[in-house]
Amino acid sequence: MTVTVRFAPSPTGRIHIGNARTALFNWLFAMNNKGRYIQRFDDTDVVRSTQEFADSILYDLHWLGIFPDVTEYQSRRSEIYEAAVERLKAARVLYACYETPEELDLRRKVRRTRGQPPVYGREALTLTPEQVAEYESDGRRPHWRFLLPNFTSDPLQPERTEVHWNDLVRGEETVDLASLSDPVLLREDGTYLYTLPSVVDDIEMGVTHVIRGDDHVTNTGVQIALFQALGAEPPVFGHHNLLTTVSGEGLSKRTGALSIESLRGDGIEPMAVASLAVLVGTSENVTAAHDLGELAGHFDPAATSKSAAKFDPDELFVLNRALMHHMPFEEARDRLIVLGISGDRAEPFWLAVRGNLDRLSDAVAWWRILSDGPQEAAEFSGEDRDFLHQAFDLLPEEPWNGTVWKDWTGKIREATGRKGKPLFMPLRLALTGRSSGPELADLLPLMGREGTLARRP
Structure with a gap:
């Protein structure tokens, strides 16, 4: 058996770090098990799903280093879902319901006042043909619910029915199907909710392991029942914890948080x-x-x-x-060229400055300092200015090598008596315009004697 996983976002926005966590969990699991990774777009929401968002998700995943074995779109697989719907109807586990959202909300409120869980009471199973005909004549169109197997003989008398699985992440998990409403699989307009296409695709695509956020734990009990109703062995499930912001808020594609x-x-x-x-x-x-x-x-x-x-x-x-x-020059070279950093000095420059960078693009500022001098002239006291005049008079002649900084500062120390910060800080400010940065011993040979003298205050 080839381990097969899938990452199945809805292309309704840019993915964020939390979505990337799920994609990476699947990718790394496949990598460690020499398996396959399917990129699937759950784009049955035709109003909000766009190809632009799907393309952006693929781009973001490629940037992270994830390259799917295959890419699928649920919007192109409707015939397969239609066939599954007919099978479920024939098995009498998919039934028509005619309640409006307002009627359903009222029933939930009534159940709460009676101390009952606000689950669907399967009232649609008691409709007579005459009632159905009346609803149809009034223009109502049914939505279709999956009959959960949580009863012995009478579906109007649900009883505790536990679904167990050994979760890859959480260990032994249990969901009681009697605590859940029969899920709607098909809307009034004929479009599918998440559950049916997801399960059908997992079956058809040979998905062996489903790794996703732990907000789907309860869904898993329903989906296992649906796998079994379609005559399929459920995959192995794993539910990882979700990422939140530091303040504990959930991440959202719609807000672009940490995209x-x-x-x-x-x-x-x-x-x-x-x-x-x-x-x-x-x-x-x-x-x-x-x-x-x-x-x-x-x-x-x-x-x-x-x-x-x-x-x-x-x-x-x-x-x-x-x-x-720790980034080697070979890895940074092409990106540095794009930033205008190239030539014989590029590699020693990179090795000199990389230890002071937060981002690779920060190298540009140091390249400008190296090539053109400080971007802003430093202010010096009269005493430091006299010191610098004397120091630059002691600048060694070329040719220069890796010891030029040590040789130069040794002469300065001997001539002026300065050492430590009073010696090094004025020199750093004069040479770079900054109070901290790369080792001057590494930068000085790249500046050259002429370039160094040009920085004399």
């Missing part, structure tokens, strides 16, 4: 996003993995906590800096 697009625009590296999305809320230490293969080695669904994980964007910058500080 992959916005994180990419902020200059965050894909592996910083992937590492935090996967490892936060697990027993693993949150560290920056270099690639998805390395991250897969730290991935274990069972190591995920059952409680929600708070996602702090500030942690992304910590991971981003770690990736910057």
Whole structure:
């Protein structure tokens, strides 16, 4: 059996870090099990779903390093769902209901006042042919509910019926079908709700493992019953904890909260996003993995906590800096060229500045300083200005090598008696215009003697 997983978002907005968590859990699980990854778009909501959003989701996933084995769209598979509907109707487990939303809401309120759970009471099963004909003549169109197998002989007398499964993440789980309403699978207008196409596709596509957020735990009991009603063996389920903001709020595609697009625009590296999305809320230490293969080695669904994980964007910058500080030039080269950083100095420049970068794009400012001098002239006291005049008079002649900074500051120390911060800070400000940054021992050979003298106050 080939392990087969799927990531099935609705293309109704840009995906956020929480959606990426689900996609990455599936991708890494497939990677660790030499399996297949299906990208499926649950786009049966024809009003809100768009190809533009589907394309943007694929782009975001590719940026993260996820490349599906196959991409499917539910909107192109309606004939398969129609066939499943007919099978369920023939088995008498899909039945027509004519209640309006207002009538259903009133019934729920009545049940609550009686101390009963606000589930659907299956009143539609008691309709006579005459009543159905009257509804039809009034222009009502039915929605269709799946009859949950939570009774012995009389569906109007539901009884506790437990569905059990061994969850990949949460361990043993149980859902009582008697606590749930029969789910609507088909709307009045003939469109499908999430449940039916999802189950039918999982069967047709040979999905062996369904890994998703724990907001679907209750749905799983219903879906297992539907798999069985369609004569299929349910897949293995795993429900990971959800990500929230630091304040505990849920993430939403509609608001664009922490979207992959916005994180990419902020200059965050894909592996910083992937590492935090996967490892936060697990027993693993949150560290920056270099690639998805390395991250897969730290991935274990069972190591995920059952409680929600708070996602702090500030942690992304910590991971981003770690990736910057160790990124080899070969990995950065093409991106640096796009930023205008190229030539013989590009590699030693990158090795000199990467330890001071939060984002790769931050290298541009240092390249300008290296090439053109400080962007803003520093202010010096009269004493420091005299010191700098004397220091620049001591600048060694070329050729320069890696020891020029040490040689120069040694001469300055001997001539002026300055050492430590009083010696180094005025030099740093004069050379770079900044009070901190890359090692001047690495930058000075790249500036050259002429470029260094040009910075003399």
